[in-house]
Amino acid sequence: MKKLFILLSCCIFTAGAYAQTLVNETEIGDAETAISQAQIAIIPEPVSLMKKAGTFTLPANISIQAAKGEGLTQSINFLSERITTATGKFVSTVSNANHPTIKLILNTQNDPQLGLEGYKLNVNTTQIVITANKPAGIFWGVQSLIQLFPPAIESKELVENVKWKLPCVDVIDYPKLGWRGLMFDVARHFFTKEEVKQFIDNMVRYKFNLLHFHLTDDEGWRIEIKGLPKLTEVGAWSVKKTGTFGDFIPPTADEPRTYGGFYTQEDIKELVQYAQDRFVNIMPEIDVPGHSLAAIAAYPELSCTPDAVNYKVRSGEKIMDWSRGAPPLALVDNTLCPANEKVYVFLDSVITQVAKLFPFEYIHMGGDEAPHNFWEKNDQVKALMQREGLKTIPQVQAYFEKRIEQIVVSKGKKFMAWDEILEGGASPTASVMSWRGLKYGIQASKDKHNVVMSPTEFAYLDYMQADLITEPKVYASLRLNKTYQFNPLPAGADPKFIIGAQANLWTEQIFNFRQVQYMVWPRAFAISESIWSPLEKKNWTSFIDRTEAHFKRLDFAEVKYSPAIYDPIFTVKRSADKQLMIELTPEIDGLDIYYSFDNSMPDRFYPKYASALTPPKDANMLRVITYRGKQAVGRLISISIAELQKRAR
Ligand code: ACM
Numbered sequence: 001m002k003k004l005f006i007l008l009s010c011c012i013f014t015a016g017a018y019a020q021t022l023v024n025e026t027e028i029g030d031a032e033t034a035i036s037q038a039q040i041a042i043i044p045e046p047v048s049l050m051k052k053a054g055t056f057t058l059p060a061n062i063s064i065q066a067a068k069g070e071g072l073t074q075s076i077n078f079l080s081e082r083i084t085t086a087t088g089k090f091v092s093t094v095s096n097a098n099h100p101t102i103k104l105i106l107n108t109q110n111d112p113q114l115g116l117e118g119y120k121l122n123v124n125t126t127q128i129v130i131t132a133n134k135p136a137g138i139f140w141g142v143q144s145l146i147q148l149f150p151p152a153i154e155s156k157e158l159v160e161n162v163k164w165k166l167p168c169v170d171v172i173d174y175p176k177l178g179w180r181g182l183m184f185d186v187a188r189h190f191f192t193k194e195e196v197k198q199f200i201d202n203m204v205r206y207k208f209n210l211l212h213f214h215l216t217d218d219e220g221w222r223i224e225i226k227g228l229p230k231l232t233e234v235g236a237w238s239v240k241k242t243g244t245f246g247d248f249i250p251p252t253a254d255e256p257r258t259y260g261g262f263y264t265q266e267d268i269k270e271l272v273q274y275a276q277d278r279f280v281n282i283m284p285e286i287d288v289p290g291h292s293l294a295a296i297a298a299y300p301e302l303s304c305t306p307d308a309v310n311y312k313v314r315s316g317e318k319i320m321d322w323s324r325g326a327p328p329l330a331l332v333d334n335t336l337c338p339a340n341e342k343v344y345v346f347l348d349s350v351i352t353q354v355a356k357l358f359p360f361e362y363i364h365m366g367g368d369e370a371p372h373n374f375w376e377k378n379d380q381v382k383a384l385m386q387r388e389g390l391k392t393i394p395q396v397q398a399y400f401e402k403r404i405e406q407i408v409v410s411k412g413k414k415f416m417a418w419d420e421i422l423e424g425g426a427s428p429t430a431s432v433m434s435w436r437g438l439k440y441g442i443q444a445s446k447d448k449h450n451v452v453m454s455p456t457e458f459a460y461l462d463y464m465q466a467d468l469i470t471e472p473k474v475y476a477s478l479r480l481n482k483t484y485q486f487n488p489l490p491a492g493a494d495p496k497f498i499i500g501a502q503a504n505l506w507t508e509q510i511f512n513f514r515q516v517q518y519m520v521w522p523r524a525f526a527i528s529e530s531i532w533s534p535l536e537k538k539n540w541t542s543f544i545d546r547t548e549a550h551f552k553r554l555d556f557a558e559v560k561y562s563p564a565i566y567d568p569i570f571t572v573k574r575s576a577d578k579q580l581m582i583e584l585t586p587e588i589d590g591l592d593i594y595y596s597f598d599n600s601m602p603d604r605f606y607p608k609y610a611s612a613l614t615p616p617k618d619a620n621m622l623r624v625i626t627y628r629g630k631q632a633v634g635r636l637i638s639i640s641i642a643e644l645q646k647r648a649r
Contacts, residue, residue, distance in 0.1 A: 039167065041549035042147045043206055043525045044532035045542070046173035047118075054125045058083070058101075058164035062091045065100035071135035072104050074277045075142045082146055086155040086556075087164050102128045102145075104138050117209070118174025121145055123166050136279045137174075140207050144171060147205075151549070154556040177488060179452055179500020180531045181210035181283075182461075182524060184516075187217035187294075188245070188507040190236070190261040195513045197274050202517070202559055204278045206528040211275060211282045212364065212502060215263075218293035218314040218334050219508075222262045223284070223357075225350050230298035236262040239315040244473055245508045248316035257313070268357045276359075283416075284358050286350060287366030289343075289400055290327075293319065293334040302346055304337035304378045316508075320371065326436075327420075330371035338375070338400040339384035348407050355411035362431065365404050367417035370397055398424025405430055416452070419444070435460075435504070438490050445497035453501040458486035459527060461519050462506040466564035469639050472509040480547075480565055481587055484526040484540060503527040514560045521554060521561035522547050544588050566626050566634035568593050572648040573612070580641070580648055581612040584624060591633065595624045601636060615641050 040051065064080060066072040079102065080091040107114075110133050114120070119132040119141030130141035148166040152159040184191070184199055191199075200211060215222045221235030239251035240259035263271070275282050288295075292302070293314050300308040311332055320328040336343045354363060372393040375381045381396060390396050398421070405415040405427050416431040419440035426432070431450040434441025441451045453459075456476070463478035464471040488501035503524055510516055525547055529538060544565065554561050568584035575581050584593050593609040596602040597619035604627045615622060620641050626634030 040148065040169065041546040042144050042171075043543075043546050043550055044529035045537045045539075045546075046144065046171045047534055047537065048170075048172040050170045052124075052168040052170065054168045055165040056123050056125055056128060056168060058087060058089060058166075060089055062089055062101040064091060064093050064102045064104065066093075066104035066138075067106070070106050072106070072138055074279070075104055075135065075138045078139070078278075079142050079145070082153060085157070086153045086159055087162070088158045088160075089164075100127070103130070104142075105129065105131045106135070106138070107131055107133050113172070114174050117178070118172075119144070121169070121171040121173070123148060123168050123170075125168060128166075136209070139204075139279045140173070140175075141171075143205055143207055144173065147553075151552040151556050154553045156556075156558060159556075175207065175532045176534060177498070177500045177531050179210055179502070180208045180528065181212050181452070181454075181500060181502030182208050182520070182527075183212035183214055183285075183454070183502055183504040183506075185214040185217070185462075185505060185507040186222050187214055187220045187287075189511055190220060190222060191507075191513060191516065192261070193263060193267050193271060195516070196271055198513070199516065200271075200275050200278055200280055202520070202557075203524075204280060206525060207532055208524070208528060209280050210360075210500070210502065211280055212285060212504070213282050214285045214287065214506075216286050216288075216294060216366075217291045218319065219316070220260050220262075220313065221294040221298065223268060223354070224262060224264045225353055226265070227349060228299070228346070231295060232262040233298070235294035235298040235313060236260045238313045241316045242511065245316040246318065250317040251312070251315045259315075260313075265353070265357060272358060281360040282358055283360050283362050283364055284354050285364035285366060286347075286354060287368070288347065288404070289336040289338060289366075289397065290334060290368065290370030291366060292336050293332065295336070295346075296334065299346065302336050302340065302343050303333055304335075304339060304380050305333040305374055308333060327369055327371050329373050333371075333374035335370050335374065336400075337378075337380065338396050339378070339380035344403055344407070347404060351404075351407050351411055351413075355408075355413050361414050362416045363408050363411075363413045364416045364433065365401070365408065367397070367401055367421040368419075368435070370420070372397070392424065394424035396424070397421075398426065401430070402427050414450075416450075431499075438493075441498070442490060442493040445494040446492075448494075448497060450499045451493075451497055452499060453488040453490075454504050455486075458483055458530075459501070459503040460506070461503050461523055462509065465519070465523060465562050466567050467570055467637070467639075469570075469637055469643075470564070470567065470635060472515070474509055478523070479569075479587060480523055480526055481540065483523045484530065484538070484543060486527060486530040487535065488531055489535075501527075501531045517560040518562050521559060522550070522565070523562075525550060541589070563633075563635060566591065567637060568609075568624055568626060568634070570639065570644070570647075572644050574648055575614070579614045580645055581614055582622065582644055583612045584609050586626065591626045591628055593624055593626050593634075595622060597622060599623070601625075603632070604630065615644075 064076050076093050084091050114133050116134050117136045119137040121141045122129045132138045152162045221231045225231050237257040237260040239255045241248040296303045296308050297311050297313045319332050322328045401421045408415040419434045432444040433452045435454050438455050441453045445451045463476045464474045489495050565587045571583040573581045594602040594606040599621050602625050623638045625636045
């Protein structure tokens with residue numbers, strides 16, 4: 001309780017300081033407009049933002065006015081819930097107020113500049129007005145408006161002693177791309193319906209409008225399919241393992257298979273509605289023909305391999321050999337059999353129900369990383385190749401993908417899959433999600449496929465965002481600054497066919513929802529700005545200032561984020577005389593790094609890092625901490641000299 005009091009006091013102090021800055025802004029002249037502009041921290045950066053003189057003070061009684069029956073109920077509810085919860089002020093939505101505080105207006109004449117999701121936001125000293133062509137635009141305008149409030153507006157409980165003032169601004173804003181997604185893998189680890197709702201809540205703050213729901217994989221089948229009960233009775237459950245996924249000891253037959261879960265069709269309907277109320281579409285992914293061990297454990301007849309009767313849902317044990325790269329060699333056959341008609345009947349049932357549950361126009365059918373080594377040896381597959389005149393195994397996968405696309409299209413949906421489907425020759429109507437770099441997306445756009453860009457290099461949120469010493473081990477790294485360099489419309493692509501972009505959160509190494517948040521934020525700030533804002537508006541220094549302002553907002557919202565930008569990057573080298581040299585580089589400007597080699601915990605009175613360090617002969621530990629002025633901002637990081645020596649080898 002005491003801790004809670006201290007925490008709240010700190011938050012209130014911070015919020016008060018923020019409001020104070022805004023008060024001062026009204027008193028200062030034009031000469032300091034640049035400073036006041038810097039206090040405004042909207043992510044993603046709007047197309048145009050003009051700071052005006054003065055501030056708007058939230059009155060005790062607030063009325064929100066919007067014509068009823070125009071699809072604005074969600075925006076009104078969202079805004080009034082936020083204001084009431086954090087400020088405790090009274091919000092009325094009586095539409096005939098003489099002088100409404102906040103007006104939400106749908107244009108009667110289409111404003112072509114704003115498109116389907118753009119908005120104009122005017123904050124004046126006495127009134128706030130948001131206009132848009134469509135309800136979605138109003139909703140995104142509301143998100144920007146909330147970001148103009150002091151950070152305490154994100155609190156889940158009443159915050160006292162805040163000056164609820166907003167800077168006066170004129171904003172004109174609209175997105176660069178209409179598909180702004182985050183992929184959430186609920187197959188590797190299951191996340192509850194309530195957690196998925198929280199994921200959506202956090203997305204919409206940053207104007208993401210698409211949740212790519214990765215529902216099936218080797219580790220779990222997460223959606224109820226009527227008539228195929230074993231998918232969820234068997235396929236949704238594995239043995240609970242804790243540690244480093246991928247290296248787990250194979251489970252024994254007597255270990256309980258009670259770890260996992262699935263969404264009933266009623267759950268899915270609820271999530272779709274929840275998302276729609278926040279202008280988010282959900283795109284389901286059923287990942288086939290690879291990544292299908294959970295389905296095969298439920299229905300072994302879907303495999304070409306007779307031994308599949310013994311297969312179990314994966315519990316993090318090794319099932320692939322990646323040593324020769326992709327596609328991997330499968331140690332167990334986790335593919336659906338392309339030569340078995342039962343597979344197409346099975347997928348018809350699945351896709352029929354999925355198509356009814358999700359109103360979104362696309363269904364994603366996976367297609368990635370399908371190992372072919374079991375197919376190469378299989379007589380049924382050989383017979384299929386002969387019958388269909390298929391010369392290579394990639395052509396076998398292409399045959400499978402085309403049949404699946406026909407099923408998807410027959411249910412009135414569009415087919416999307418990962419970029420591997422290009423390999424054996426994709427159908428011209430297939431849409432492609434480019435993940436193995438930008439190059440497949442560039443080529444596919446030139447070949448007139450619709451493309452969503454989500455390259456590993458910039459957009460894989462499962463990769464480590466800081467040193468291995470602070471992160472669960474993943475085979476690759478992706479720092480915030482690299483994420484911020486994501487350009488979903490690269491040179492060489494045909495922009496007409498790039499329909500969107502997204503970041504992907506795979507969850508092999510993510511065992512709980514706090515870690516989900518830690519991996520998503522702040523990198524998804526960078527992704528949202530890369531997809532929404534004009535390229536010329538992107539600016540790393542401004543982005544970091546705004547990111548730090550949003551850390552305060554996420555503190556109030558009780559959302560976890562990674563503070564990795566404050567930690568130094570360790571680089572090791574050897575000098576000419578083979579001495580270890582350790583370089584420490586901050587990811588952002590304005591930080592000082594202090595260190596010790598004597599095992600004690602450094603603070604700002606310790607040696608300050610200036611150039612590459614060589615550890616004293618007998619030292620066995622380097623400890624570092626980062627400060628901004630007198631304020632410790634980084635985590636205290638301890639790294640053994642043995643580890644650094646190993647890295648230098
Ligand atoms: C993928 O990362 N396997 C699409």
